[in-house]
Every structure is written in C-alpha cells, then in structure tokens.
Amino acid sequence: MTKTWSISVPGSTANLGPGFDSIGLALGLYLKLDVTLQPQWQFVHHSEHLPVDVTVEEHLIYKIAQQVAHYYNVVIPNCRIDLYSELPLARGLGSSASAIVAAIEVVNLLCHLQLTDYDKCLLASQFEGHPDNASASVYGGLTIGATLPDGKLHIINEKNLHASFAIIIPNFELKTAEARLALPNSYDKGYAVHASAYANMLTAALLKHDYALAGQFMEADCFHEPFRAKLIPDYEKIRQLAKSFGAYGTSISGAGPTMISLVDPAKVSSLVAQLQKHYPHYEIKAVSIDDDGIVTK
Ligand SMILES: Nc1ncnc2c1ncn2[C@@H]1O[C@H](COP(=O)(O)OP(=O)(O)O)[C@@H](O)[C@H]1O
Numbered sequence: 054m055t056k057t058w059s060i061s062v063p064g065s066t067a068n069l070g071p072g073f074d075s076i077g078l079a080l081g082l083y084l085k086l087d088v089t090l091q092p093q094w095q096f097v098h099h100s101e102h103l104p105v106d107v108t109v110e111e112h113l114i115y116k117i118a119q120q121v122a123h124y125y126n127v128v129i130p131n132c133r134i135d136l137y138s139e140l141p142l143a144r145g146l147g148s149s150a151s152a153i154v155a156a157i158e159v160v161n162l163l164c165h166l167q168l169t170d171y172d173k174c175l176l177a178s179q180f181e182g183h184p185d186n187a188s189a190s191v192y193g194g195l196t197i198g199a200t201l202p203d204g205k206l207h208i209i210n211e212k213n214l215h216a217s218f219a220i221i222i223p224n225f226e227l228k229t230a231e232a233r234l235a236l237p238n239s240y241d242k243g244y245a246v247h248a249s250a251y252a253n254m255l256t257a258a259l260l261k262h263d264y265a266l267a268g269q270f271m272e273a274d275c276f277h278e279p280f281r282a283k284l285i286p287d288y289e290k291i292r293q294l295a296k297s298f299g300a301y302g303t304s305i306s307g308a309g310p311t312m313i314s315l316v317d318p319a320k321v322s323s324l325v326a327q328l329q330k331h332y333p334h335y336e337i338k339a340v341s342i343d344d345d346g347i348v349t350k
C-alpha cells in the first residue's frame with residue numbers, strides 16, 4: 054500500500070507589538086498536509102483558506118521545496134499533497150511561514166535529509182527574511198530569535214505560557230510585503246532607544262509570566278505600529294474597546310490586519326463576545342497557544 058505522511062504546522066502571531074521581526078508565538082490554528090508519492094506533482098486544496106487558480110509551478114510550497122532541493126542537491130520524488138488550512142491568507146497569522154516550514158519538511162521527508170529543528174528554522178527564517186513566524190511554526194510556544202553579526206541564528210523557546218489570546222480578523226487581506234513598505238528606513242537615536250527598551254520589557258514580562266505588564270508593553274511599540282496603524286481601520290478603537298472589555302493589551306498580529314489581545318483566561322470569552330457585537334463582519338475568536346510546533350507522522 055502507498056504510504057502517506059501527515060505534516061501539521063501551527064500558524065503564528067509575530068511581534069506582539071515591540072518584538073518586531075524577533076518575537077513569535079505559535080497558535081492553535083494549523084496548516085495540515087498529507088503527502089503521498091504518485092507519478093506527477095499535484096496539490097489538492099480542501100479549505101477556503103488556500104490560494105485559488107495556482108499552477109503547481111506557482112504554488113509557494115512547490116517553489117520553496119524546489120529551492121530547498123536545489124540547495125541540498127537532491128531531487129524530490131513526484132507527489133500528491135492534500136492541504137487543509139485554518140490560516141486565513143495575508144491576515145498576519147503566519148500563513149506563508151507555515152507553508153515554507155511545510156515545504157522544507159516535505160523535502161526533508163521525501164529526500165531523507167534528516168534535518169534538525171534548528172536546520173528547518175534557519176532555512177525557513179532565511180526564506181521569510183526574519184525568524185519570528187518561522188521559529189514559532191517549527192518549535193511551538195513563544196520564540197525570541199535574532200541573528201548575530203557572525204551570521205548565527207539564536208532562538209530562545211519558552212513553553213507553558215498560561216496566557217489567553219483573542220484574535221480579531223478583518224474581512225480583507227493585507228500582504229506582509231505591502232505592510233513592510235509602510236515602515237521608515239531609519240529611526241532617530243532617542244526614538245530607537247525607547248523602542249528597544251519597550252521590546253526588552255515586553256520580552257522580560259512574557260518570560261516572567263507577568264501578563265498585565267506584557268499587555269502594557271504590547272501597546273507601546275514604536276518600530277512598526279505607528280506606521281501601520283493607518284492600514285487597519287479602527288486600529289485605535291479596537292485597542293480601546295478590547296481594554297474596556299478586560300484585555301491587558303492589544304497589538305497588530307504580524308504585519309496585520311489581524312489584531313491580537315492578551316487577556317486573563319477568565320475574561321477571554323466575554324471579550325470575544327463583546328468585540329463581535331461591534332464588528333459582526335470580522336472573525337473574532339479565542340485562540341490557544343500551540344506548544345508542539347511542527348509534527349510529522
Ligand atoms: N498554504 C499555502 N499554500 C500556498 N501558498 C500559501 C499558503 N499560505 C500562504 N501562501 C502564500 O503566502 C501569501 C500570504 O503571505 P503573507 O502576505 O506573508 O501573509 P501571512 O501574514 O498570511 O503570512 C498568500 O497570498 C499565498 O501566496
């Protein structure tokens with residue numbers, strides 16, 4: 054009988070405000086693949102959250118897989134990939150990073166590369182251009198990552214965050230590449246010093262599990278949110294409403310347009326219900342943290 058491999062990759066939220074391009078958090082929303090060898094390449098989509106009208110050659114998973122194969126000098130056997138996704142595209146929930154991590158795993162499996170999690174994370178971060186979403190999708194949990202000047206990527210991974218989050222997903226897309234164009238090319242020294250201090254405090258508060266403090270610093274970003282706010286209708290109103298319904302803090306998820314609130318677990322259901330009344334056309338829901346990262350069976 055033909056063997057089928059199943060791959061599950063969590064989506065993620067990046068930045069949490071000031072942790073720009075460095076902090077990631079894996080979410081309990083998944084991209085799943087069933088991979089089966091067959092005589093020709095084929096993608097079969099089983100979810101609305103997947104690109105339509107793309108040829109095999111245009112498919113992000115195929116394109117990344119072929120680049121990985123070229124890098125390792127291997128040939129990928131032809132296969133059918135059945136895709137199931139809970140990650141809306143271009144909403145700031147790491148759909149592209151999860152697809153890139155999945156593509157790397159397809160080559161790893163079919164070409165017997167025996168890549169470590171670190172290898173997968175490094176490669177995926179290079180394709181993405183930053184390690185936040187990619188590291189969360191590979192390791193699960195909270196990830197804090199950066200590349201030192203010597204070129205080595207370092208990731209700190211924290212699990213068991215007992216925190217609750219709600220996501221507010223607008224009914225329109227915002228491509229990450231477009232949202233990155235809104236950012237300035239440089240920052241004034243004093244401004245950058247404050248921005249960096251806020252990122253330090255966000256990280257420390259998360260690692261100390263001081264969520265009330267983390268929420269305050271989530272809302273203090275200077276690196277990207279002031280410049281992206283104009284791309285997200287009701288950005289300020291959503292932050293204020295979420296706070297009035299009990300959120301510790303709310304930031305843009307990744308490059309947006311989704312926003313994410315950190316909230317006491319006892320208040321997350323009522324926060325979601327209240328926000329949904331104000332934004333009936335948005336998808337608003339509580340989301341768990343994934344602590345497993347990529348899983349292959
Ligand atoms: N599972 C997938 N399969 C194929 N392509 C995907 C998949 N997920 C994302 N993509 C591609 O990535 C694009 C979204 O990437 P991006 O703008 O970075 O948004 P996101 O915040 O969702 O990562 C989609 O328009 C699509 O081209």
Ligand SMILES: N[C@@H](CCOP(=O)(O)O)C(=O)O
Binds near residue numbers: 065068074277
């Ligand atoms: N740090 C990146 C994160 C992009 O995340 P995505 O989920 O929107 O792809 C950024 O803020 O640009």
